[in-house]
Amino acid sequence: MKPPSFRYSSPATVPDAVALLVEHAEEDARVLAGGQSLVPLMNFRLAHPGFLVDLRRVPGLDSIRMDGDVLVLGAMVRQSAAERSAEVRVAAPLLAEALGHVAHPPIRNSGTVVGSIAHADPAAELPTVALAMDAEMTAVGPQGERRIPAAEFFQGPFTTALASDEILTEVRLPPFAGGHAFVEFARTHGNFAVVGVAALVAVTDGRVTRAAIAASGVGPTPVRMTAAEEALGGAVPDSAAIGAAVDAGTAGLQPAGDLQGSAATRIDIARAVLRDAIERAAERAQDRR
Amino acid sequence: MTAVERPAAPPVRTHKADRRWVGKSIRKVEDPKFLRGRGGYIADLVRPGMLHAAVLRSPMPHARIVSIDTGAAEAAPGVHLVVTGARAAELTGPLPDFGPDPTKHTWRCLAAEKVRYVGEGVAVVVADNRYLAEDALELIDVEYEALPPVTDPEAALQPGAAMVHEALGSNLAYARQFDFGDVERDFAEADVVVRDRLRWHRSGGQPLETVGAIADFDPATERLTVHTNSLSFTSYMFMAAGALGVPMNKLDVHQVPAGGSFGSKLFVTKPFVIAGMCSRLLGRPVVYLEDRVDNISNCDHHGSDRVYDVELAVMRDGTMRSITIDTVDDYGAYIQFGVGHHGNALAQVTGPYTINSVRYRVRAALTNKNQQGAYRGFGSEVNNWMLEQMVDKAARELGMDPVEIRRRNFIPPASFPYFIPSGNVYDSGNYAAVLDKTLELADYDHWRAEQARAREEGRYIGIGVISAQERSVFSATEFWFWFDEPNAPVTSSPESVTLGVDATGTITATLYSCAFWGNSPETMVAQLVAEEFDVDPHSVSIIYHGTAGGLPATGPGGSRTTVMLAGAVEGASAKIKAKARKAAAHLLEVDPDDLEWTEGGFQVRGVPGQRKGLDEIAAMLHMFKHSFPEEVESGLEESKVFDHPYTTMPSADRSDLGVFYPFMGNACHVPVVEVDIETGRVSFLAYAAVHDCGTLVNPRSLAGHILGGTTQGIGTALYEEFVYDEEGQLITSSFLDYTIPTAAEMPEMTIGHIETPSPYTPHGIKGGGEGGRMMAPAAINAAVNDALAPLGVRVTELPMTPDRLRAAIRAAGQVSSAAR
Amino acid sequence: MTDLHPISLTVNGREYTLAVEPRRLLVDVLRDDLGLTGTHIGCEHGVCGTCTVLLDGASIRSCITLAVQADGAEIRTVEGLADGAVLHPLQEEFWNKQGLQCGYCTPGMLLRACELLEQTPDPTAEQVREGIASNLCRCTGYAYIVEAVLAAAPRMRERTPAQTPTETTGAQA
Structure with missing residues (x-):
């Protein structure tokens, strides 16, 4: 299991990197960040990029910064760096919590937050977090820079709105004043989740004022659970309201059955995980007050 | 129960009471090299000029191979050789197979005419390195004609099912029903019959190291030297030699430490034969080391895969009288060990209980899956699960406590x-x-x-x-007592050890199989030798001998390593001590019978000052020929070929399988x-x-x-x-x-x-x-x-x-x- | 052949300058080019952890890391743990506690444990279990590995060399 041959460059600027993607488009040029998804695919010979553009030498891409109240993570921010970052814990505690579920520390030491989002594995944690947080992805291509909202970014399994000559340079995470929870059900520790739920719940005067919930493992992309959010809106987050939100959130789901579970089992698990996530986020929202 | 004439049991031993080293949790003697990353596994060995092989796996579960175009692969950079399955069938014989009628389900190192499971090898590429070999695999164009896949073991046995091996005429590789005792009577007399249908799906050992072999054929001497992490390198490699057409006396196989096995590195002749075939064609060393996908999808060792219909006859008081077991076992596409897995089950079919009689019906189904082999338990673990499930169900139906029903049926210590x-x-x-x-x-x-x-x-x-x-x-009998007319009714399963005490008195033990895979043969032997000679086990040196010039040995499997090595060490030690006793007696000018072994030497009974340590005796025997009578040979080295201490033959009608x-x-x-x-x-x-x-x-x-x-x-x-x-x-x-x-x-x-x-x-x-x-x-x-x-x-x-x-x-x- | 890329690696304190094909995996460069065969290959898709090494102090899977990605990095492999004849406290405790059987996962497990104890010098058993969940062991059932890591923790905190020099003799109770 060795990767196929490719050519390689590690440019010093984003424009240079984009130029390389354009120049080598016919060779199926791809961007390399941590490589924790791409290199295994190449080892399996399921990916045959003819050219890899490594972002490791581009200065600044490993920065974690605040742009006003928006947390911005560059394309080379390793998952473990984000996990340890005080800024991330304060500005995006949901992301911090989810990072603890991403594979294992040795993978997180190499893998990047943005790379995982760009890879768009429907079972992965970080795309789900991006969707729940209404993240924006900054893409730079030959035509310049654009921002893609998470709701438009994930288009299918391993398929995103990113063009093949664009580079995802950063993810922008707006603030959420409220409680958070990331809960997942995985067969074994560090394994891909069967179902994962990212939940944000804001509570004022005992009632839910805003909820943002997304789930992995219940569709071809992470799924925003709008019906559950609406069911919670204005409610006292007690067990009845949460139960109603779970019913609403899982009512229309039609997950594909696979090795890890039939559609029915995935929904069963999604119900339990969704309930736990809302409960915990709501509790934390109360605590914040 | 039928009265059976049984050969006498071996004599009952008296065990030494005051053991010094046996029974101590010493630090394992082999560990330091592994802790330093100096294990010397198969992947760590490099031979000058060594080339790397990679195997093209079938994406089809069942298909005829219409054509294979290897032209582009052969022309690819760094490629030395491409061999298709059809060509391999001309160059090598079938792989060893203990199943019934091996010619009707011929197993080869690569698929020749059709593929029978996803992952089966169809061609091998040899290149300068593994990267280039895998590049070339992608250039091989195979045209398949899909055949209907056979996936369910019970459906496989229905009339009209597609056939995995046409020569067999069905997918039923083996079927037999054994009756032990009067099952009919026991069921007729039972108060309650507990029934169930149980399903055990296949898993496997999956050690973290895959299987590999380095073959080095010397065209000048026609000698084939192989390094492999197979655990069966001594006893079974004559069959691999047969598959390669290499005379046994031109084959030398060396074991290297295996990074785990759990059964999955028993035999493993396929990598051996693939590497051997390629090396002979090229006249250069070739390594074939499976990658993880090979090891999962094209190994020889998926575990048991059984459907059971079971009936347990019990009395109201919880006494178990009889059991009938009807099992279909999904063997996959080949059946290298026959139904030995069920021999394992029959070794302990009634568990720890006094169950009178047993009916055991087994049907081995062939399907389009990787074949079964060995996985820790070798089929006996499945029987344990089945029996304990039935006991629990009986307890539930009788309203008994699960502890109580077991206690009631235990075979008593007397x-x-x-x-x-x-x-x-x-x-x-x-x-x-x-x-x-x-x-x-x-x-x-x-x-x-x-x-x-x-x-x-x-x-x-x-x-x-x-x-x-x-x-x-x-015992070897479990591999053939299934058949009325077995092809190879072998009865040997020895293990050998040579012990040498050198001129300075340090001890070396040479093992002839019992390959290391984490099972600590080195520590076991070191402790056993230490027990015999009153030395520190960490001072004993352990060597693994290759097959050339080696003594008879079988290798691990069926939890035999420690017992068999203990017998060989005991036997070799006795010979060493006998020679040392005579030598010491000569040097001390006393009668040998007046000496006793104590604290690492022989001393005159009751006279502590009158003694010769083993080191002194060894030095004398090695260096001072004239100090001894003419007939005493120089040196102090002895070997023991230790045979299985207790096996007996099955009865001709197989109503009794003997002691195995x-x-x-x-x-x-x-x-x-x-x-x-x-x-x-x-x-x-x-x-x-x-x-x-x-x-x-x-x-x-x-x-x-x-x-x-x-x-x-x-x-x-x-x-x-x-x-x-x-x-x-x-x-x-x-x-x-x-x-x-x-x-x-x-x-x-x-x-x-x-x-x-x-x-x-x-x-x-x-x-x-x-x-x-x-x-x-x-x-x-x-x-x-x-x-x-x-x-x-x-x-x-x-x-x-x-x-x-x-x-x-x-x-x-x-x-x-x-x-x- | 494909173009080669110059890289430099500092492995166990020694600097190497190499020219590698960009597709070469770090584990292959360590094993085949530098002869450091203590880093083993288990699955080549990043799951089992057998190939774990420390890169700039952080554990990584060298089977899904390209050698070019490690250019300029400081790498520590199992060969860099012992100080000559003296085993690293983790090696010593793995030996004492029988934290290995076949030894194949051991180098990766040792390096992951090293990182774990540097980040969490006084871990609970639960933290160790969760910490080494990144690395599969098929032999031991992990229990004695957990014991070994816990036993090594105070010795690593003391940051003194191994108290008892490694000898080839001696029983352990």
Whole structure:
């Protein structure tokens, strides 16, 4: 299991990197960040990029910064760096919590937050977090820079709105004043989740004022659970309201059955995980007050 | 039961009481090299000019190979050779196969005319390195004509099913029914018949190191030198030599440490033959080392895959009278070990219980899957699970306590040696003592109280209690007693050791098989030698001999290593001591009979000053020829070929299979689990296990094997399965989908030992390497069933994945809950 | 052949300058080019952890890391743990506790444990279990590995060399 041959460059600027993607488009040029998804695919010979553009030498891409109240993570921010970052814990505690579920520390030491989002594995944690947080992805291509909202970014399994000559340079995470929870059900520790739920719940005067919930493992992309959010809106987050939100959130789901579970089992698990996530986020929202 | 004339048992041994080294948990002598990363595994060896082979795997489960175009691959950079399956069939013979009618399901190193499972090799490329070899694989163009896949073992046996091997005329490779004792009478007299249908799916050893071989053919001498991590390199390689057409005396196979096996590196002749074939064509060393996908999808060793229909005849008081077992076993596309897995089951088919009679019907089905081989337990673990499931079901139907029904049926300690209906003997045991100690370690009463309390809270805690057997030291007869007219009714399974005391008095032990795979043959031998000669075990040097010039040996398998090495060490030591005694007597000018062995030397009985240490004796024997009578040969080196201490022949009509697995361990496992009924997750609250494998050589290392085997059993019970879909595609071809438990899934385990020495082996040792996995699946299934009893759910299929548990819980009418 | 890229690696304190094909995996460069065969290959898709090494102090899977990605990095492999004849406290405790059987996962497990104890010098058993869940062991059932890591923790905190020099003799109770 060795990767196929490719050519390689590690440019010093984003424009240079984009130029390389354009120049080598016919060779199926791809961007390399941590490589924790791409290199295994190449080892399996399921990916045959003819050219890899490594972002490791581009200065600044490993920065974690605040742009006003928006947390911005560059394309080379390793998952473990984000996990340890005080800024991330304060500005995006949901992301911090989810990072603890991403594979294992040795993978997180190499893998990047943005790379995982760009890879768009429907079972992965970080795309789900991006969707729940209404993240924006900054893409730079030959035509310049654009921002893609998470709701438009994930288009299918391993398929995103990113063009093949664009580079995802950063993810922008707006603030959420409220409680958070990331809960997942995985067969074994560090394994891909069967179902994962990212939940944000804001509570004022005992009632839910805003909820943002997304789930992995219940569709071809992470799924925003709008019906559950609406069911919670204005409610006292007690067990009845949460139960109603779970019913609403899982009512229309039609997950594909696979090795890890039939559609029915995935929904069963999604119900339990969704309930736990809302409960915990709501509790934390109360605590914040 | 039919009266059987039985050969006499071997003489009962008296075991040494004051052991100095046997029984000590010393640090293992082989560990430092592994701790420093200097293991010297197969991948670490480099031969000058060595080339690398990679195998093209079939993406089709069942298809005719219409054509293979290798032109582009042959022209690719760095490629030296491409061999298709058809060409390989001209260059090599079939691989060794102990199955019935091997010519009707011929197994080759690469598929020749058709492929029979996803992953089967169709061609091999040899290139300068593995990268280039894999590049060339992508350039090979194979045209397949798809055939209907055969995936369900029972459907495979129906008329009209597509045939995996046309020459066989059906997919039924083997069928036989054995009756041991008067089954009809026992069932007629029984109060209750408990019935069930059980399903055990396939998993496998999956060691972290794959299988490989480096073959180096010298065209000048026509000698083939092979380094391999096969564990069977001594005893079975003559068959590989046969497949390659190399005379045995031109073949030299060297074992290298194996990074785990658990059965999966027994034989493994395929990499050996592929590397050998390529090296002979090229006249250069060639390594073929499987990658992980090869090791999962194209290995020789998937584990058992059985459907059972079982009936257990019981009396109202819980006494078990008889059992009828009807099993279909999905062997996959080939059947290299025949149905030896069921021989293993028959070694302990009635467990620790006094069951009078047994009917055992087995049908071996061929399907479009990777073939079965060995996985820790070799089919006996499946029997343990099946029997304990039936005992629990009987207890439930009779309203008995699961502990009580077992206790009532135990073979009592005074009854040993005890012949079970199949004809195998249990040498010794104390099953109630093992059970009692386990219940105590498990804090059984506490957990029963906890369970009651939890049920009131709507939590589902379960406690499993199983008592089962752990056969050890196989006899060769189990591989052929299945057949009325076996092809090769061999009866030998020896193990050899040479001990040498050099001129400075240090001791070297040479082993002729018993390859290392984590089973510590080096530490075992070092402790046994230390026990004989009163030396520090860490001072004993251990060498593995290659096959050329080697002594007869069989290799590990069936938990035989320690017992067999102990016999060989004992025999070689006796010879050394006999020579040393004569030499010492000559030097001390006393009668040999006046000497006694004490503290590392011979001394005149009662005269401590009058002695010769082994080092002095060795120095004299090596260097001072004229100090001894003419007939005394120089040096102090002796060998022992130790044969299996207790096997007997099966009866001609096979109503009695003879003694074939006599050194019978026993264990009790008590896991405590909690089942999350919403998600189907099983987690452990506690786990206690007590094993009795006779006398322990290194208690901590045995406990380590129990822990490791139990962990694999947890995998079998909850996580691991090679899944083929209905189209025959293997959907678990990597560690992404074949789920191996991590440290985070492990329970805190409490391990205990009982030591009931075997009367027939050195020091009373029994084999113990497989025990954990032979018990855990049964125990965890029992615990889960106990947890789910209030819901009326009983799980009869392994592994108990969340999906299977949720399906069973849903079927019992438990919808998933939302709010708490 | 494909173009070669110059890289420099500092492995166990020694600097190497190499020219590698960009597709070469770090584990292959360590094993085949530098002869450091203590880093083993288990699955080549990043799941089992057998190939774990420390890169700038952080554990990584060298089977899904390209050697060019490690250019300029400081790498520690199992060969860099012992100080000559003296075993590293983790090696010593793995030996004492029988934290290995076949030894194949051991180098990766040792390096992961090293990182774990540097980040969590006084871990609970639960933290160790969760920490080493990144690395599969098929032999031991992990229990004795956890014991070994816990036993090594105070010795590593003391940051003194191994108290008992490694000898080839001696029983352990």
